[in-house]
Amino acid sequence: MGKSTTLIMFCSLLLVSVSLNGCMGEGRTRESFHGNECQIDRLTALEPSNRIEAEGGLTEVWDSQDQQFQCSGVAVIRRTIEPNGLLLPSFISAPELVYIEQGHGISGLMMPGCPETFESMSQQPFGEQERGMRGSRFQQQDQHQKIRQLHQGDILALPAGVAHWAYNNGQEPLVAVILIDSSSHHNQLDKDYPRRFYLAGRPEQEQSRHQYRGGESQKSSGNLFSGFSPRTLADSFGVSEEIAQKLQSEQDERGNIVKVQEGLHVIKPPSRSYEEERRPYRRYAAAPNGVEETVCSARLTSNIDDPSKADVYSPEAGRLTTLNSFHLPILTHLRLSAAKGVLYRNAIMAPHYNLNAHSIIYGVRGSGRIQIVNSQGNSVFDDELRQGQVVVVPQNFAVIKQASDEGFEWVSFKTSENAMFQSLAGRTSAIRAMPVEVISNVYQISNEQAYRLKFSRSETTLFRSGSQKTRRSREIDA
Numbered sequence: 001m002g003k004s005t006t007l008i009m010f011c012s013l014l015l016v017s018v019s020l021n022g023c024m025g026e027g028r029t030r031e032s033f034h035g036n037e038c039q040i041d042r043l044t045a046l047e048p049s050n051r052i053e054a055e056g057g058l059t060e061v062w063d064s065q066d067q068q069f070q071c072s073g074v075a076v077i078r079r080t081i082e083p084n085g086l087l088l089p090s091f092i093s094a095p096e097l098v099y100i101e102q103g104h105g106i107s108g109l110m111m112p113g114c115p116e117t118f119e120s121m122s123q124q125p126f127g128e129q130e131r132g133m134r135g136s137r138f139q140q141q142d143q144h145q146k147i148r149q150l151h152q153g154d155i156l157a158l159p160a161g162v163a164h165w166a167y168n169n170g171q172e173p174l175v176a177v178i179l180i181d182s183s184s185h186h187n188q189l190d191k192d193y194p195r196r197f198y199l200a201g202r203p204e205q206e207q208s209r210h211q212y213r214g215g216e217s218q219k220s221s222g223n224l225f226s227g228f229s230p231r232t233l234a235d236s237f238g239v240s241e242e243i244a245q246k247l248q249s250e251q252d253e254r255g256n257i258v259k260v261q262e263g264l265h266v267i268k269p270p271s272r273s274y275e276e277e278r279r280p281y282r283r284y285a286a287a288p289n290g291v292e293e294t295v296c297s298a299r300l301t302s303n304i305d306d307p308s309k310a311d312v313y314s315p316e317a318g319r320l321t322t323l324n325s326f327h328l329p330i331l332t333h334l335r336l337s338a339a340k341g342v343l344y345r346n347a348i349m350a351p352h353y354n355l356n357a358h359s360i361i362y363g364v365r366g367s368g369r370i371q372i373v374n375s376q377g378n379s380v381f382d383d384e385l386r387q388g389q390v391v392v393v394p395q396n397f398a399v400i401k402q403a404s405d406e407g408f409e410w411v412s413f414k415t416s417e418n419a420m421f422q423s424l425a426g427r428t429s430a431i432r433a434m435p436v437e438v439i440s441n442v443y444q445i446s447n448e449q450a451y452r453l454k455f456s457r458s459e460t461t462l463f464r465s466g467s468q469k470t471r472r473s474r475e476i477d478a
Contacts, residue, residue: 038071038394043372043381045389048078052204054255056085057173061206064182064193068392072358072415073183075194076390077206081105081166081174084260088223089165089199094180094187095334096158099304099411101364103174105150106266107166109158114145114296147266150174153305155323155338157330160186163199167264177362179413181336198223201249203256223249302328304340304411317347317462318403325417337414343368343403346465350457351400351424357416359393361385368408373398385410398424402465426457 046068048060057080064075081087081103089110120141150156150166158164168174181187182194189195193207200223225233225247233244302323303309310319324337331337337357343349361370363385372381374397384404385391393399401408423429431439432454439450457463 037067040067040071040374040380040394041378043068043391045381045383045385045391047389050207052206052255054203054257056254056259057081057087057168057257059206059256062390071394072360072392073181073191074358074360074413074415075180075182076360076362077178077180078388079174079176079178079257081168081176081257082259083168083171083173084263085168085174085257086260086264087166088201088203088256088258089163090196090256091161091163091199092180092194092196093160093189094182094184094194095160095336096181097179097334097336097338097413098154098156098158099177099179099338099362099413100150100152100154100156101175101177102152103168103172104152104170105166105168105174106147107150107156107164108145108147108266109300110145110163111296112162142266144266148301150176150301151303153303153340154301155304155328157300157328157334157336159330159333160184167260169264177411179336179360181334181415183415184335198256199225200247201252201254201256201258202226223247226250298330299328300330304338312461314347314459314462314464316344316464317459318343318349318407320349320461322419324419331417335415335417337417337419339412339414339419340364341401341408341410341412343401343408343462345403345405345407347403347407348463348465349401350426350429350459350461350463351398352421352461353396353398353424354393354414355420355422356395357414357419358395359399359419360413360415361391361393362411362413363387363389363408364411365409366407367404368410369402369404371400423461426463427460429457 046062046066049063050061052059052061060078060080062069062076064070069075078101079087089108120143148156166174166176180194182191187194196206202222205221225244226249228248230241230244230248233247234241237244237247304321304323306321307313307319310321312320319342321340322337323331323339325331341349365387367384367386370381370383370385370391371379372391372393374380374394380397381391385408401410424431426432434454436447436450436454439445439454440447443450443453445453
């Protein structure tokens with residue numbers, strides 16, 4: 001009887017341990033790094049180190065050889081696609097998260113093995129269409145895979161190796177910030193700098209100027225079809241060698257973003273307004289559990305700028321919105337997540353640390369003072385992060401964010417599908433979880449002081465600044 005009870009208790013503890021590890025994202029297998037990339041004494045706010053101009057836009061690249069990116073195992077680029085600009089189809093051997101900072105457009109993913117579900121209006125079977133091609137009244141028909149709308153604030157998840165394209169059908173530049181998880185177990189090619197494979201054009205590789213090795217050219221190279229013989233390509237596609245040579249794009253100097261002179265006309269459902277497009281999901285759709293979704297029908301986008309989706313909200317301090325695999329199941333396969341923060345004037349996000357992920361912070365609007373502390377208790381970053389800059393907060397490093405007078409917005413990319421953080425101040429903090437006597441003894445303060453330290457903040461994560469609070473109290477007293 002005693003052995004049976006012991007066995008049941010052991011199995012129960014094992015199940016709890018497995019569930020906890022799964023919930024906290026510890027199942028993520030990241031490649032180990034050689035050396036001590038995360039033994040960081042000083043962090044800096046990073047800006048792009050290389051600009052790659054193209055006919056229809058601009059690609060800016062951060063130096064992935066920087067110690068911060070080596071520690072977190074990621075690379076960051078930013079694309080600006082001008083109106084009527086078309087990003088050439090390409091793929092990379094690592095998962096990507098794309099944040100739409102500005103503008104709107106459309107994107108297509110070529111998921112292997114999935115059918116073309118977008119079809120032009122025709123009831124003719126394929127054989128009749130083929131016969132119609134020889135007739136004088138032939139009208140071209142088209143079929144292709146699903147096209148997704150892109151709006152400001154969207155996060156787009158791109159699995160490793162899946163080719164995709166994007167087009168700006170708006171009136172302003174489409175700006176996208178892209179995180180590439182080069183340390184993912186999906187990437188077995190090159191951990192130093194991710195290489196992108198293009199299906200068209202002769203674009204320059206997306207590397208910083210510090211990453212070009214000896215003998216490598218910074219000039220345009222070819223696409224995947226460039227290395228095949230034209231005759232083999234012609235036989236493979238069943239076309240003439242002249243068309244096959246067009247695939248190789250030998251004379252194409254437009255870069256990786258090209259201009260579509262008369263606009264891009266593709267089959268897609270009528271677009272709706274931002275609010276209408278998202279309302280059905282909030283009202284009617286059941287929460288996805290990952291079972292109903294297939295590879296071909298998987299939801300790949302979610303908007304984190306929508307205030308109604310905020311997980312933490314304070315009318316006086318701001319809001320915080322998280323996006324993990326519970327909201328977007330595809331992130332389970334990418335093993336990445338994201339968060340969007342908005343701090344009002346001088347507001348503070350409580351000191352905290354990430355339990356199971358590195359955090360790559362990109363400044364979206366305004367500016368904020370960020371302080372980061374390492375395991376030795378040393379400050380490794382105490383500076384302003386402005387719009388367009390990036391800083392990495394390694395796992396378990398403590399961080400505080402405080403907005404400037406103009407406020408501060410940022411997006412954080414996390415290297416876990418269910419990233420978690422622990423606050424060090426506020427109602428849900430580690431300090432609040434300790435008994436007053438413990439606080440009194442570890443900090444050598446009186447019980448009264450320990451009580452004030454523990455209970456002075458009733459908020460959870462986002463705080464109005466103390467000076468602002470004092471000023472507001474004086475105004476009320478007056």
